[in-house]
Amino acid sequence: MLFNSLNYLLFLAIVIIVYYLSPLKLRWIILLAASYVFICFANVSSLFVIVLSTVFNFLIGHFISKSEKPDIRWALFFLGLFINIATLLIIKYLVSFATLAITVFTPVTYKMADLIFLLGFSFYTLQNIGYISDVYHKNIEPEKNIFRFAFYTAFFAKIGSGPIETARNFIPQIFIEKKFDSENFVNGFQ
Numbered sequence: 103m104l105f106n107s108l109n110y111l112l113f114l115a116i117v118i119i120v121y122y123l124s125p126l127k128l129r130w131i132i133l134l135a136a137s138y139v140f141i142c143f144a145n146v147s148s149l150f151v152i153v154l155s156t157v158f159n160f161l162i163g164h165f166i167s168k169s170e171k172p173d174i175r176w177a178l179f180f181l182g183l184f185i186n187i188a189t190l191l192i193i194k195y196l197v198s199f200a201t202l203a204i205t206v207f208t209p210v211t212y213k214m215a216d217l218i219f220l221l222g223f224s225f226y227t228l229q230n231i232g233y234i235s236d237v238y239h240k241n242i243e244p245e246k247n248i249f250r251f252a253f254y255t256a257f258f259a260k261i262g263s264g265p266i267e268t269a270r271n272f273i274p275q276i277f278i279e280k281k282f283d284s285e286n287f288v289n290g291f292q
Contacts, residue, residue: 137258159255160244166178186227229255253276
């Protein structure tokens with residue numbers, strides 16, 4: 103689903119209405135569900151990759167934090183970097199080259215949504231690397247709730263175009279009550 107499509111505007115309108123009609127405690131859950139639905143619109147199989155990556159980065163953050171030995175912390179951090187970069191390279195290059203080859207030699211078309219996912223996965227991966235780096239350097243404590251971490255990593259409004267947001271800036275904002283402001287709403291569309 104492209105950000106400038108009618109489908110996206112309809113999706114966004116539904117999400118905004120449900121968000122503001124929901125109790126404060128449920129709003130971040132609504133946005134997490136909307137984020138996973140958005141990812142499925144791009145490519146259903148990409149949700150599997152996102153969920154696996156989320157679980158891995160959540161756990162590696164906790165393992166880094168719990169380890170008191172510098173060598174073990176560094177090895178876990180390096181493992182996290184390696185897995186994230188390897189996953190990105192495999193998805194971005196191997197899959198895209200294979201799909202491009204299929205497109206060139208068969209009548210199958212390369213969907214724009216697949217290109218958007220590849221770009222979004224780069225933002226997603228860099229954000230995860232930033233998270234485990236912040237945990238490794240003790241800039242933040244690891245997030246204790248895997249669903250809040252999942253929301254931080256997969257929030258649909260930034261997954262395709264950024265910005266890459268730090269966990270210490272984003273996660274605390276999840277529980278700030280946001281009242282509907284028509285002026286901000288209008289400014290957002292300009």
